[in-house]
Amino acid sequence: MNRAVSLSRRTFVGLLAATGLSPRTVAAQNTARAVLYVAVGSELISYDPDDTQLTLRKIDTIRLPEAVQYAWKHPSKPLLYVAFSNRYTSKADDRHGVAVYAIEQDTGRLQQFGEPVFLKNRPVNLTLDPAGRYLFVAYNMPSALTVPCARGGRLHRS
Helix, strand or coil, X not given: CCCEECCCHHHHHHHHHHCCCCHHHHHHHCCCCCCEXXXXXXXXXXXXXXXXXCEEEEEEEEECCCEEEEEEECCCCCEEEEEEECCCCCCCCCCEEEEEEEECCCXXXXXXXXXXXXXXXXXXEEEECCCCCEEEEEEECCEEEECXXXXXXXXXXX
16 A cells, blocks of 8 residues: 655654764675666666776666666665656656666675665655665655655665
8 A cells, every 4th residue: 555645845854863873873784895876767887986096987777777866785785776857858647666776795796686666756766764664755846845765775665
């Protein structure tokens, strides 16, 4: 059963702040090597930064079903949740969703982790609760929030 809750932007930001996410929390999660992920349309490109040479070495490119909208790392597992949509790349405006990717610890490469979950509207923001059990997906048109369960890192409709 898919439940949508309507929240104002102010309420959503307040709830997000209440989850305890802070720059310090995010920095503490990143104990492995640094990898930079860059989205260009439906491609998500991973780079290995070399801080001594001040260069980026391309690691890999993956293609999502549609253009990348937003990404968020799991708080404790090597997983990356990526929102996608075709709202501005197609007149159809009918393919929106979230895909989960496992992050290889040694290389930073991304491997698909389960099947993408398709949504009715374009997701513009997402985050996980501090325990990583629930994924909060925010929309702006119409303004809404859904909370699919993220059991074991995989997405499930609740």
